[in-house]
Amino acid sequence: MTTLVIAEHDGSQLDPSTLNLLGAALQIGDPVHLLVLGMGCAAVAQAAACLAGVSQVLLADDPQWGTPSAETLALQIVALMPGCDTLLAAHRVLHRGALPRAAARLRAAYLSDVVAIESGHRFVRPLYAGSVLASVETQADKTLLTLRPAGFATAAGTQAACPVVTLVSVGADVRSQLKSRESMDSDRPDLSRARVVVAAGRGVGAREHMALVERLADHLGGAVGASRAAVDAGFAPNAIQVGQTGKTVAPDVYFAFGISGAIQHLAGIKDAGVIVAVNKDPDAPIFSVADVGLVGDLFEALPALTAGLTGQSKTA
């Protein structure tokens, strides 16, 4: 039957990770439909229709998709699944709430954080903070998956636009009410997509010292990340925590300043190209995964790197 993919976009443009999701979906071998949920996003649907390999775009254009609850998204998924065998979505908070909720209704299999697809019924996902990779076989008619986009090669090419079908959105589940939402007011690249991530741990010692980290990140056109200990200490916001219970990153270069390298942190940086670690403890576990390691003081290293490396444009 069909594989349905929830497209990632910002309302006006498809996010590049949609191409990774599409690449993953095409591996299954069934026709692929893209679901575009949003408000005023007809242009996104048109762009989606021109991605090679997509046989239909489903467009649900409704104000409720501006800030949907997991409950409402689950209702929409339940309404759409009769026509599909598999649903793929990026591994992020909204989907991690909505997909299992829908799967329970549908008696479908739900797998999170899938890193490889072997067939429509065989997948690979991490266990134990990434220290084990499990091959999993589904035993249900339908499967709902969240996956790590960065782990999949992007689909390429364009086609003459396939049909765009406009959906009537389900009625919203209005029991949970969003009261406020912090927006990332930064012009830094998104953490999970950034090509350079400069991350700080408890070793930075104080919130004020994060400025040194931010300066290097901005100089390199990168994003800022943090360990849980740094977030818990109030040095950095929750949203930039990297690891088992935070974000997964896949930059070309990951800098870890004053991060010891607990397994829960390493779980989030497995897909990094080059890991650079600066830590004053020569025995810190981070050095066992670092490609380039310096035993030293981060307060010396940060300004030296900002001064010594060539700056990049912010759009990198």
Place this chain on the structure above:
Amino acid sequence: MHVLVPVKRVVDYNVRVRVRSDGSGVDTTGLKMSLNPFDEVAVEQAVRLRQAGQASRVTVVGCGAPLTQDVLRTALAMGADAAILLEPGAGECDGPALVEALSVLVQREGVDLVLCGKQAIDDDLGDTAPMLAALLDWPQAMSVNQLALEDGGLRVHCDGDQGLEQWRLPLPAVLGVDLRLCDPRAISLPNMMKAKKATITTLSLAELAGDRAARFRITGCATPPARAAGVRVEGLTQLLEHLRALPALGASA
């Protein structure tokens, strides 16, 4: 308000697990086991609600081998009022059967709020809370790191995709809690001794859930490839040399 906290016994977060040499699974024999850290936080939050007079009763429920009693006793020592052990028999201790059994318990025990951990640190799946909320048709919130009762409902702070979000939910509800919600208390020796003697109600999972087959099975496990050994540089000059050679940092390809 009756609060139910499902708790799981998992390999301690400080312990590294090993994959069996035949790749058939993970060898946990002899490893230190603990209460799932997220569930410890959930128990703490539930007990605080009761101590503040906002909850009337806290029940913990664990599904698994008889040794699961250990973590139930930890929860009792932290202040839970009652503990239930669900015996899975030969079947699985999670998945659809667990969620179904929890939903039956919720109804039978008159539960108003379920506090799950946001994920178990062994399977890292995080599906129990949303699936239970679906079966009960209750609202849900995941990754909750702040919680207050307000006008008969809940106000919660959750980690969202962009940053912190604040939601208002009516009760009854199911939440998946993050480590940041609160710090679990240290357990006093007298409380531990008292918990050792407490009665734990034992129920059969199959009786509560009927025959609910798992929807996936693990066919094999592997250790992810280790990263190739890196270099240790001596000093900042060498570090800069190495970094300048990286294409992502501006070296011409």
